[in-house]
Structures are given as C-alpha cells and as structure tokens.
Amino acid sequence: MKYLPKIMAVAISASAPLFGFAGQWQGPLNGIISDVIRSGYDSYAVSANSLAQQTKQLCSVPSKVNQAETQIAFQKNALDWQQVQWLNFGPVTYFMRYYAFEYWPDKKGVTQRQLRALAQQDPSVMETPKFWTSASIAVRGLTAIESLLYHPDFSPMQSKDHCHLLKKVTEHQFSSANDVAKQWQGSRAQDWVFAEDGAEFDAEQAALEQVLQQWLEHMSAVKDAKLETPIGYNGHENLKLAEFYRSNLSLPSIQANFLSYRKIYHAGQPSLYDIAQQQYPKLADQLEKTLINNQKLALQLPADYFQSGYSKTHRIEMATPLIKSISASQTYLTQLVTQLGFQIGFNSRDGD
Amino acid sequence: MLSRRHFLALSGVLASAPSWASIAVSEDKSLFASAFSQSKTEHFFGLFDVKGNLVWQTELPDRAHAPVVHPNQAIVGIVARRPGFFIDFFNVASHEKIIRIEPEKDHHFYGHALFTRDGQRLITQENHYPSGEGKVFVRGWPSGQILNVFSSHGIGPHESVLLHDDVLVIANGGLKTHPDNDRNILNLDTMSPNVTYLSLKDGKPLNQVANPKHLHQLSIRHLDVNQQGTVALGFQYQGPLWDQVPLVALSRIDQPELDYLPIPEQVRARFKQYCGSVCFDQSGEVLAISTPRGGFVAYWHVDTKTFLGVDNCRDVCGLVAHENAHEFILTAGTGNQYVSNPVREHIDLINKHPTVHWDNHLRQINT
Known part of the structure; x- marks a missing residue:
C-alpha cells in the first residue's frame, strides 16, 4: 500500500535511491534529465522571474514601452515553457502545476471569467498565505498572463487593479516554476517513479519509459490539439483554439x-539516437x-499561419505535409522504443 | 438466429459439455479468463491457472474485451471490443469453439455480456447505432433466440450486472458512437450517463440515477455488485484532465443519488480521469478499482467508505476477486499477473508473460 507520495519526499530530500545500479539506459536518461529537463526548467524559471520583474516595472511606471517589454x-x-511542456512527469505533476502553468485549451473562456472576478475583489485577498494553493488553475499561469496582456478586457497600463493582478500572477508563476526547477536540480528521474509493487523493478528503465511515453503523448497533442483542431483538419475550423x-x-x-524533440533524441552519452543507431x-x-x-516544415509555414487571412482549404493544404511528417515520427518513435524493449502502454493507451 | 439444424447439432455439443466441477485442472480449482494481444494484429483469448500459466488459448479475429462465463457448464465466451460484432463461446474441456453469436442488424456489442444465474439466458448490452439508443438483449441459451429486447434507458450501455434474478443494473456510459466513425464521441456536449436498475420481467426502470448536470461528461462505465446489493461504479471523465471530478461511487436500488467515494487528491489526480475495472472481493467488504492510465489499483473498505491504498502496477486493468476474502488477482498490459490482499497490504507477482498484453477485463472460473 504505497499511496502516500513518498516519492515526492524522497525527491525533495534528493537522497535515497529506489534502486541503485546504473544500467544500460543511464546515458540517455541522464542526458535527457540534464540537458533537456533540468536546463529547460532553469530557463523557464529564469524567464518567469524576468517576466515578474518586468511586470513590477510596468506597474510602477505604466507606459507603452514597459508594456511592450x-x-x-x-x-x-x-x-521556454514549450521546451519542457512535453513532460507531465515528476515535480510538475504535484499541486496541479502542469495544468496551472498553461490552462489550455480553455474552450469556455474560464480564464477571462475568473480573472474578471478576481480583478473586482479586494486586492489584499491575493496576499493571504493560502490564496494560491486554493486559486483556480485557470488564473495561475501563462494563459492568465497572456489574457491580462493581450485580451481587450484587460488593461494593465490603465488599470491599477489589472496590473496588480498581473503582478501577482507572474510572481506566483515564477515561484512555482522555480520550485519545479529546484526539485529537478535536487532529484533524479528515478525518484519520481512509483516503484512497481510485488515485482522486480528497474527504476532507471521505468523512468526512461515514462519519459518516452510523455514524448509520444506530446507528439499526438502537437498534431491533434495544436495543429489539426484549430485549423479544422477533421472538422470545423476554430483558430481561437490555437495555443497562445x-x-x-x-x-x-x-x-x-x-x-x-531533437534534444531529447540526442541527449546523453550514449544518446537514444546512438543506441538506436x-x-x-x-x-x-x-x-x-x-x-x-518536422522542424523544416514548421519553419516553412508563414509567420501569420494561425491568423485570419487564409482560407480553411489553403491552411489545410499548407499543413498537410507537416501533419503527415508528425504521423510518421509517431510511428517510428513507437516502433523504436517498442523494439528497444519499452512498454508504451496497452490498456493505458487504448482502453474502453 | 440459429437454424434448426445448427441448433440440434449445437444442443448435442452442449449436452456433452461437462460441468465446471468435472474439469478441475488444479488443486486450487480456479481458472482465470482474459483476452490478450501479442501485437496490434494478433489477438487471443486464454485461460490461466493460479500459477499464471496459460492452460489454453485460441486466436481471435479482432481485439476482444471481457470474458463471459457460464455458471454451470464448462463454457466461456469472449465479447469483441466496442464496436463488437461477435461473441465466441468455447467448450473449456474440449477447447472447441461451439458457437458464435452476432448482434442483430444495425447493432453492435459493447464488449460485455453475462449469463443469468441459472445459465438459461444470455444478456448483452448493445448499440442500435442508427438511433444511438442503448439496448439490452436477452437471448435463450444455447439457442441464441432473442427472448426480449429492452431499452437500456440511456445511451452507451457498457457493462451490466445482476442485482438479483430479475433486476439488471446497467452502466449507461452516455457516449453516442457509430461504427462508421470508429469510437469518436458524437454527443460530447449533451452526453448524460446514468445507472439504470432494470426489471428483467418487463423492461421497466426501477430506479435511475445520474451525476449532477455539471458532471454530465462523467461517463459511468464499469460496475460490480456485492452480496449486500451495493453497486460500485467506476467513471471515465471525458472533460479536461485538470477538472477535479469524482471517479468512484456507490449506488443502491433504493437510493436517489450516487454516493461518491473519497480519494486523497494526490491519488485522484493520478487516475488521469480513468477507471478500468471495478470489482468487489469475495466478502463484499473491499472494493478494488484499476486505472491503467494511472498504473495502479486503488482499494476501499466499503462499509466505512475508507480509502485503503493502492498497488502500483504499470498498465494494470484486469481485476477479479480471488476465492479468499480481501484477495484479488490483477493482470496488466505488461504481461504481469499479481495476487494482492490490500487488507494485509501484501502483493505478489504470480507470473509474467513479457510477450503478452492482458486486455481490460479478467474473470474467474471456479471449477
């Protein structure tokens, strides 16, 4: 019976390993943790801090220049968040952080509704110690910040309340991103895996398996939610469903x-690519x-691809080679990791 | 429906089908039935013993979902996965396939079926896909002759269990689908799952319970009933992953509302909004719910509604009560089979089959 998140305590204290031997997957696993995840969260935390500082500056001196900055x-x-968005595993899974960093897709406009309600409240409520632990995930991260900076209902330059709200959200986001970055600095991927009960268990392989599953799932999300859904590849077009x-x-x-994705594939010595080769x-x-x-085709799409100005047919025509390429990469990655002996999930991927 | 000639031939086969008691294969006298796959295109149905050894297997044309066990005769069936178009039945003693039952025109199975306690009738949940109406078919056994067709009083009747001889409890999952659109949900915005207590005498609903309106996307999918008449329900939420929704509930025929069971939030979040199998132990005191997406099985003490804990097992879904109180057999897509006693906080790996992916549901046969 191991339902208490002992893994979390272990990870924060950054010590006791679940299984101590270095196996064949040490190279890619350590490389991905170090070069992609730790460095990714560090960058994300640093830029979250810059954003919080810049917001403070905007609220002190509201100006067009400061708003643009x-x-x-x-x-x-x-x-920076996009570099680590593929990974819903480890410290980001606690306290709903993953969904709070980016509340998307927000099909019902929950973020704006809750921000408007919050902006009308006494600003001091956000100072109470438990405010952010009970606040809706819709107002805790990048989706809320984007709304406050770009949605016509909000004007941090003209409204002190809106700017105060923006300041508080950016501060919270930095604090949360920084917590995740620190927890990754002080732990290993193996520490975040729930040990299999009743069976032999290789934490290193299990951790890499989780990482690979996350990568595969994210590929699907990029193809389906980020690309196909907003452009109406299989249905109605709704560009407002595009991310940010x-x-x-x-x-x-x-x-x-x-x-x-390419960083994941090539991280470590040997990397997953080296082993596959x-x-x-x-x-x-x-x-x-x-x-x-995938990289080339995405770079070939026009910068205003998700803005209005193209017909649905034309937009689909432009995206089709990329969609096919992502599908192919999903297939190859699935084949590769399966042949390397990883379980990508059977019931968990396709149940009923 | 069967032809007279086929029926007479089948009657002969069935007359020779032995009872479960006469084919005991081990001291423990238990067998376990499950569908499994070895690749995307290789699908099987098999029986394994208490040591986890496969004692019989047969290839299937498609991936299947849940086994169905005849209460008296040594006959097991396996229901095709939604949208399913066959149930194949086998004589466990001779290993012969004895009959395939197919749905009526414009219908498909949902992956689950059951026999009445006397073994005289076979009950299936089906989708009349032109209309999307959920149906319950009652067929005579072994003729396959349709005796009754009732409305399930909902859409997407996935699994059902017998409360007693005349009352069927149906998990109407609420998902409208059509085989032409694979498994795409056609009514996500309007879906309205419910639990229906159906009279098998006249098809009338004796009680019907649903989630509150704001939880209309909480699909009621799998269920089990204990000796006290308490029905346990496992949900699959079709809304966002971040919504904090209940995932397990209890229900009774005389209660107008669902009774959601507590789950510590850090565990609830790990479910990823998905419950797989629902199962009471032999005593009816302990409830187990598997979540393959979460990679664990969670347990509750039912009377006190106390959360007991979890067993972490990757890709686990198959779940069945073992003959000892508080004990469960678990199967996983990794090929592992376990025995777990959550009251004693003990779990053991029984066996592992690295080339086998055990499918969603597991049933026990007491020989």
Missing part, C-alpha cells in the same frame, strides 16, 4: 516543441529524418 518577456517565458493565439505564439510554440540503424535514421523534417 512585458509582452516580450512573456513571449520568451512562454517559449492572442500573442501570436501558436506557430513558434510548435517550432519550439520540435526543437526539444547501433541496434536499429534504419529506424534510427527514419526517426531522425522525420524529426528534422
């Missing part, structure tokens, strides 16, 4: 995701080529 800081921060569409970061977000060279190359192709 704050928007630039937001954009940097949102794209108000700040025009929908396409740069996808591009940042593809950058992180030794064991399944053809498959290793096929995956490499599609990952590069």
Whole structure:
C-alpha cells in the first residue's frame, strides 16, 4: 500500500535511491534529465522571474514601452515553457502545476471569467498565505498572463487593479516554476517513479519509459490539439483554439516543441539516437529524418499561419505535409522504443 | 438466429459439455479468463491457472474485451471490443469453439455480456447505432433466440450486472458512437450517463440515477455488485484532465443519488480521469478499482467508505476477486499477473508473460 507520495519526499530530500545500479539506459536518461529537463526548467524559471520583474516595472511606471517589454518577456517565458511542456512527469505533476502553468485549451473562456472576478475583489485577498494553493488553475499561469496582456478586457497600463493582478500572477508563476526547477536540480528521474509493487523493478528503465511515453503523448497533442483542431483538419475550423493565439505564439510554440524533440533524441552519452543507431540503424535514421523534417516544415509555414487571412482549404493544404511528417515520427518513435524493449502502454493507451 | 439444424447439432455439443466441477485442472480449482494481444494484429483469448500459466488459448479475429462465463457448464465466451460484432463461446474441456453469436442488424456489442444465474439466458448490452439508443438483449441459451429486447434507458450501455434474478443494473456510459466513425464521441456536449436498475420481467426502470448536470461528461462505465446489493461504479471523465471530478461511487436500488467515494487528491489526480475495472472481493467488504492510465489499483473498505491504498502496477486493468476474502488477482498490459490482499497490504507477482498484453477485463472460473 504505497499511496502516500513518498516519492515526492524522497525527491525533495534528493537522497535515497529506489534502486541503485546504473544500467544500460543511464546515458540517455541522464542526458535527457540534464540537458533537456533540468536546463529547460532553469530557463523557464529564469524567464518567469524576468517576466515578474518586468511586470513590477510596468506597474510602477505604466507606459507603452514597459508594456511592450512585458509582452516580450512573456513571449520568451512562454517559449521556454514549450521546451519542457512535453513532460507531465515528476515535480510538475504535484499541486496541479502542469495544468496551472498553461490552462489550455480553455474552450469556455474560464480564464477571462475568473480573472474578471478576481480583478473586482479586494486586492489584499491575493496576499493571504493560502490564496494560491486554493486559486483556480485557470488564473495561475501563462494563459492568465497572456489574457491580462493581450485580451481587450484587460488593461494593465490603465488599470491599477489589472496590473496588480498581473503582478501577482507572474510572481506566483515564477515561484512555482522555480520550485519545479529546484526539485529537478535536487532529484533524479528515478525518484519520481512509483516503484512497481510485488515485482522486480528497474527504476532507471521505468523512468526512461515514462519519459518516452510523455514524448509520444506530446507528439499526438502537437498534431491533434495544436495543429489539426484549430485549423479544422477533421472538422470545423476554430483558430481561437490555437495555443497562445492572442500573442501570436501558436506557430513558434510548435517550432519550439520540435526543437526539444531533437534534444531529447540526442541527449546523453550514449544518446537514444546512438543506441538506436547501433541496434536499429534504419529506424534510427527514419526517426531522425522525420524529426528534422518536422522542424523544416514548421519553419516553412508563414509567420501569420494561425491568423485570419487564409482560407480553411489553403491552411489545410499548407499543413498537410507537416501533419503527415508528425504521423510518421509517431510511428517510428513507437516502433523504436517498442523494439528497444519499452512498454508504451496497452490498456493505458487504448482502453474502453 | 440459429437454424434448426445448427441448433440440434449445437444442443448435442452442449449436452456433452461437462460441468465446471468435472474439469478441475488444479488443486486450487480456479481458472482465470482474459483476452490478450501479442501485437496490434494478433489477438487471443486464454485461460490461466493460479500459477499464471496459460492452460489454453485460441486466436481471435479482432481485439476482444471481457470474458463471459457460464455458471454451470464448462463454457466461456469472449465479447469483441466496442464496436463488437461477435461473441465466441468455447467448450473449456474440449477447447472447441461451439458457437458464435452476432448482434442483430444495425447493432453492435459493447464488449460485455453475462449469463443469468441459472445459465438459461444470455444478456448483452448493445448499440442500435442508427438511433444511438442503448439496448439490452436477452437471448435463450444455447439457442441464441432473442427472448426480449429492452431499452437500456440511456445511451452507451457498457457493462451490466445482476442485482438479483430479475433486476439488471446497467452502466449507461452516455457516449453516442457509430461504427462508421470508429469510437469518436458524437454527443460530447449533451452526453448524460446514468445507472439504470432494470426489471428483467418487463423492461421497466426501477430506479435511475445520474451525476449532477455539471458532471454530465462523467461517463459511468464499469460496475460490480456485492452480496449486500451495493453497486460500485467506476467513471471515465471525458472533460479536461485538470477538472477535479469524482471517479468512484456507490449506488443502491433504493437510493436517489450516487454516493461518491473519497480519494486523497494526490491519488485522484493520478487516475488521469480513468477507471478500468471495478470489482468487489469475495466478502463484499473491499472494493478494488484499476486505472491503467494511472498504473495502479486503488482499494476501499466499503462499509466505512475508507480509502485503503493502492498497488502500483504499470498498465494494470484486469481485476477479479480471488476465492479468499480481501484477495484479488490483477493482470496488466505488461504481461504481469499479481495476487494482492490490500487488507494485509501484501502483493505478489504470480507470473509474467513479457510477450503478452492482458486486455481490460479478467474473470474467474471456479471449477
């Protein structure tokens, strides 16, 4: 009976390993943790801090220049988040942090509704110690910050209440991002895996398996939620469902995701790519080529791809090669990790 | 429906089907039935013993979902996965396939079926897909002749259990689907799942319970009933992953509302809004719910509604009460089989089959 999150305590204290031996997956696992996850969260926390500082400056001296600077800081921060967005595993899974960092897709406009309600409350409520632990995830992260900076209902430059709200949300987001970054600095991936009860258990392999499952799931999300759904590839077009569409970061977000995919594949010595090259060279190359192709095709889409101005047919036409390429990379990655002996899930991926 | 010739031939086969008691295969006298896959295109149905050894297997044309066990004769069936178009029945002693039952025109199975306690009738939940109406078919056994067709009083009747001989409890999952659109949900905004207590005498609902309106996307999917008539329900939430929704509830025929069971939030979040199998132990005191997406089985003491804890097992879904009180057998997509006693806080790996992915549901056969 191990339902209490002992793993969390273990990870925060950063000591007792569940299983201590270094196995064959040490190279890619350590590389991904160090080069992609730790450094990714560090960058995200640093830019979250810059955003919070810049917001403070905006509220002290409301000006167009400061507003523009704050928007630039937001954009940097949102794209840093994209580098680690693929991973819903480890410290980010606690306290709903993952969903709070980005409350998306917000199909019902919950973020704006809750921000409006919050802006009308006494600002001191946000000073109470437990405010953020009970606050809705819709007002705790980048989606809320984007709304406050870009939605016409909010004007942090003109309204002190709106600016105060923005200040508080950016401060909270930094604090939360920083907590995750610190927890990754002080722990290993193996510490965040729930040990299998009643069976032999290789924590290193299980941790890498979780990481790979997350990568695969994120590929699906990029293809389906970020690309196909807003452009109406299989149904109605609704560009407002694109990620960060108000700040025009929908396409740069996808591009940042593809950058992180190649980092995952090549991180560590040996990397997953190196191991794949030794064991399944053809498959290793096929995956490499599609990952590069994804990057190229995303860069070829026009910068205003998610803005109005293109017909649905034209937009679908432009995206089709990329959608096919992402599908191919999903297939190759699935084949590769399965052949390398990882379980990508049977009942968990396709139940009823 | 069967032809007269086929029926007579089948009657002969069934007359020779032995009872469970006469085919005991081990000292423990238990067998376990489950569908499994070895790849995306290789699907099987198999029986394993208490040591986890496969004692019989047969290939299936498609992936299947839940086994169905005849209460007296040594016959097991396996129901095709939604949208399912076959139930294959086998004589466990001779290993022969004895009959395939197919749904009526414009209907498909939901992956689950059950026999009445006397073994005389087979009950299936089906989708009349042109209308989306949920149906309960009652067929004579072994003729396959349709005796009654009742409305399930909802959409998407996934699993049902017998409360007693004349009352069927149906989990109407609420999801409208059509085989032409694979498993795409066609009514996400309007879905309205419910639990219906159906009279098998006349098809009338004796009680019907639903989630509150704001939880209309909480699909009521799997269920079990204990000796005290308490029905346990496992949900699959179709809304966002971040919504904090209840995932397990209890119900009774005389209660107008669902009674949601407590789950510590850090555990509830790990469910990823998805319950797999629902199962009471032999005593009816302990409830187990598997979540393959969460990679664990969670347990409650039913009378006190106390959360007991979890067993962490990757890709676990199959769950069945073992003959000892408080004990469960678990199967996982990893090929592992476990025996767990959550009251004693003890779990053991029984066996592992690295090339086998045990499918969603597991049933026990007491020989």
